[in-house]
Amino acid sequence: MAFSCTAPRVVVRRAGLSLRPPTSLPGTASWRLRCGALVHGRSASQRHQPTASNAHYPTSHARIEHPIDTCNFLDNALVPSATSSWIEVLDPATNHLVTRVPHTTHAELNAAVASSARAFPGWKGTSLLQRQQFMFRFVALIRAHWDRLAARITLEQGKTLADARGDVLRGLQVAETACGITTQLTGAVLEVSDDMETGSYREPLGLVAAICPFNFPAMIPLWTIPIATATGNCVLLKPSERDPGAAMILAELAAEAGLPPGVLNVVHGAAPTVDFLLDEPAVRAISFVGSSRAGEYIYRRASANGKRVQANLGAKNHAVLIPDCDKIPALQAVTGAAFGAAGQRCMALSTLVTVGAQTQAWLPELAARAQQLQMNAGFEPGADLGPVISAHSRQRIERLIQSAADEGATILLDGRGITPARYPHGNWVAPTVITDVQPHMACYREEIFGPVLVCLHVDRLEDAIALVNDNEYGNGAAIFTGSGAAAARFRRQIDAGQVGINVPIPVPLPMFSFTGNKASIAGGGGHYFYGPAGLHFFTQLKTVTSRWRSEDALVDAGVNMPTLN
DSSP states (O other), rough: OOOOOOOHHHHOOOOTTTTOOOSSSSSOOOEEEEETTTEESSHHHHOOOGGGGGOOOOOSSSOOOBBOOOOOOTTOOOOOOOSSOEEEOOTTTTTOEEEEEEEOOOHHHHHHHHHHHHHHHHHHHOOOOHEEEHHHHOOOOOHTTHHHHHHHHHHOOOHHHHHHHHHHHHHHHHHHTTTHHHHHHHHEEEEEEEEEEEEEEEEEEEEEEOOOSSSSSTTTOOOHHHHHHHHHOOEEEEEOOTHHHHHHHHHHHHHHTOTTSSEEEOOSSSSHHHHHHHHHHTTEEEEEEHHHHHHHHHHHHEEEEETTEEEOOOOEEEEEEETTHHHHHHHHHHHHHHHGGGHHHTTTTEEEEEEEHHHHHHHHHHHHHHHHSSSSOSSSSOOOOOOOOHHHHHHHHHHHHHHHHHEEEEEEOOTTTOOTTOTTTTTOOOEEEESSSTSSSSSHOOOSSSSSSEEEEEESSHHHHHHHHSSSEEEEEEEEOOOOOHHHHHHHOOOSSEEEESSSOOOOTTSOOOEETTBGGGSOOOOSSSHHHHHHHHHEEEEEEEEOGGGSSSSSSOOOOOOOO
């Protein structure tokens, strides 16, 4: 759906689910951005029609002729912000302006909270079956707008189009799993004594907030929206100020699917908006994914204010390569997991541990495979990885690469200074492989969050396990082996929350939970976003004990005139 914010409010209306956006779209036409929704140049009357069937989206990195500001999303309406302070969103492949994001004003944030307060009693009282029907429609609309969501991610975040489709898919799977909410919220009843029973019920918290990162613009919002709303909560969503477009589309689709006004509101900004969410008494819980520095701050401040917090932080995910593994599939898996999405995944394989001289000798072949990957703008056919999110990120990544050389490591493959010919002004870092790394080096201690693989060497499997366990982070770890005994030993002894055995990125599907540990989860873990743990995070338990005396039951109706004795 495409919307204009030239009017004070544009209300999202429901459209037929059978309508799909066109699959063949112009790539060089003049594009306009209206309140965060990219629309092709059409007549004025057409541009004001919020209909899914007329939705257009970009398929190239051409400069947008007239970028228009992104709106807040309140009460199922796109509402222009009254702010005077804006954040520019740039296409990482070109650094052309895509849109501006408001620092949502304090008055607008209060309006969003008031909207949710009005919506919550009715939404909590909506039957589970009705909430399930909304989720069915929401899933159908996400599927119908899959390409549109992916295109927006590619334009704002820089992922290849194929990788952006995967971003949408992993979030969609959470929404699809939430369609089974009727079997996931069953309580328990136990007769605890004669004529007395105790039952447990899960009830919504109220208003919950999601603070989302730039690296998964669709998946992370969909870690919250389906589960939180299906369990009866209202959601106040703050997408990343670097790429808000996918979240705005999801909000439009939720309204189109029938979510009542105020159940999902979207606000924008940076630190002041985050602080508002952390301090606002009406916000009962905070869900965050992002950097360790921000996450620890959010966890401390929100917890001090009595809120539930789930926060996934930094990572340094290790792959252990032992000599008995199947060499070619293992090298292919490591290459894809290290450099896909330009390394900007919290579960990227950023560290390789070779065990024994044989696997260490495979590193030049690994570097050759990485060098063959095509780095290009995300809409370009055949692109394997795109740019990093910003010029600042590129500079930080290049600084850490240089620090490795300065500390004595070997830059086996150097991705600095390489740019695609058609996109000389993008934020480019090509795949980089650093060998002879030691644990004290900055490139190992710090999360690089770019297409850089650091390689360490040990002699034995037990040394590799000790190395992984000594690292402060615990999101994930993987082993490549042909030995069931080695795999079992790794599984038992490794101290990481998500373990892959011949699987490079072991992120669980949403019937399980995202189970990082150590410094990768604020507060020592316990809250894991989706799956059973996600349901528990967004609900609170209520137990009811009742007594009905059996002697009070009427045996027969009785036909005589009642008398008082």
